[in-house]
Amino acid sequence: MTQKELETAVRVYNKRQPFAPYLLEFVSGEKVRIDHREFVAPMIKNLWLFRGTGRAQSLFSSSSVCRVLDIVDANVS
Numbered sequence: 001m002t003q004k005e006l007e008t009a010v011r012v013y014n015k016r017q018p019f020a021p022y023l024l025e026f027v028s029g030e031k032v033r034i035d036h037r038e039f040v041a042p043m044i045k046n047l048w049l050f051r052g053t054g055r056a057q058s059l060f061s062s063s064s065v066c067r068v069l070d071i072v073d074a075n076v077s
Contacts, residue, residue, distance in 0.1 A: 001063065001066065001067075002046075002062060002063070003045070003046045007042060013034070013068060013070075014037045019037055021033055021035045022034050022069060022070055023068070023069040023070075023071060024050075024065050024067075025066055025067040025068070025069055026064050026066065027064055027065075028064075031069075032050060035053075038051065039051050043059065046061050046063060047059050
């Protein structure tokens with residue numbers, strides 16, 4: 001995904017009322033569950049910060065994300 005595409009998708013999913021968890025799927029096939037609006041945020045250029053539960057954090061590029069999925073559609077909990 002481009003930076004703009006990921007920004008748009010994250011904004012749409014984060015604005016849902018009530019908030020519902022969703023997944024980021026990476027080109028590697030790995031999926032990361034976003035359980036809170038503040039778990040994922042843009043940083044600089046095409047870098048994003050993922051904050052998991054506890055103190056875990058990781059950076060990823062928008063180009064490493066291939067899809068943003070609703071958990072219901074993904075059949076993943």
